[in-house]
Amino acid sequence: MHKIEAVIFDWAGTTVDFGCFAPLEVFINIFKQKDIDVSIEEARKPMGMLKIDHIRTMLEMDNIEKQWTEKYNRKPNETDVEELYEAFETELMSSLKKYTDPIEHVVTTINKLKENGIKIGSTTGYTREMMEVVTEEAKKKGYAPDYLATAEDVGGYGRPYPYMIFENIKQLGIPSIYEVIKVGDTVSDIKEAKNAGLISVGVVDGSSIMGLNEEEFNEMNDEDKNKHREKVKETFKEEGADYTILNLGELPKLIEDIEQK
Secondary structure: OOOOOEEEEOOEOOOEOOOOOOOHHHHHHHHHOOOOOOOHHHHHOOOOOOHHHHHHHHHOOHHHHHHHHHHHOOOOOHHHHHHHHHHHHHHHHHHHHHHOOEOOOHHHHHHHHHHOOOEEEEEOOOOHHHHHHHHHHHHHOOOOOOOOEOHHHHOOOOOOOOHHHHHHHHHHOOOOHHHEEEEEOOHHHHHHHHHHOOEEEEEOOOOOOOOOOHHHHHHOOHHHHHHHHHHHHHHHHHOOOOEEEOOHHHHHHHHHHHHHO
């Protein structure tokens, strides 16, 4: 039996920022500034990736590339990516503090895991500069993992590359990938975990895939909540997630079950 020695969490949509809304409006706005209309679904689809890679992926989408070509008489290029990213970074940094509240069950679950001797790592699609804001504010509110890796720590290779996970494993001193699980709320999180050879866990409520803010979610009746949950679970399953949980309150029991297996 392998004991789980560490859990590596995503940030926005998993441990803070219910629904992962901090970057969403910014992605939509920076394209609107270029007279390109993008849908919420298009803006959300690459969520979890390094943000400059997220922009590259959006520009490759058929609808967005078509609009861009019609507007500018050429396909988007790397200069466009860099200009959009500069606008994204500026706008996000001005609003990021507002999106740092820990999601329900996070603080109590993390404390319980730590009491059980489990180390807490984290990876993100944000830059180190962005995470300085997020980690400082989240810590004030009770959430502080033992380690954070950004793409800058691993040569710029963000998700779905596995290197941020490996950096966590290294820095936390874990001897085997079989003693670590990854928890996240996006397809990119699942791919990151699978590419690292880890057990992958998708968290449903508050996820970017669900795409609801906390107020919208809480106002729903149980039947509607469960309809949304099933869609998210199905997406995780299709992408190869090993397990899904509704919220982090279910994680300690899941870890016990994994260890028994």
